[in-house]
Amino acid sequence: MRLSTRNQLKGTVAEVEVGAVMTIVKVDIGGGQTVTAAITRDGAEELDLQVGQPVVALVKATEVMLGVE
Helix, strand or coil: CCCCCCEEEEEEEEEEEECCCEEEEEEEEECCEEEEEEEEHHHHHHHCCCCCCEEEEEECCCCCCCCCC
């Protein structure tokens, strides 16, 4: 599959927390870094996400906000 999304982070599913409507998926992208995605429960079930499964986190955003103290 070819995608136009430029921010593609390869990783491994570290945790799947299934809720009533949404599922929280934590992806270990290495170097002690984790990406957390909130996806629909239906989407998670269709992908059959399992801990240890290799995935690619695709990030498509028009804004990135940073904050400091």
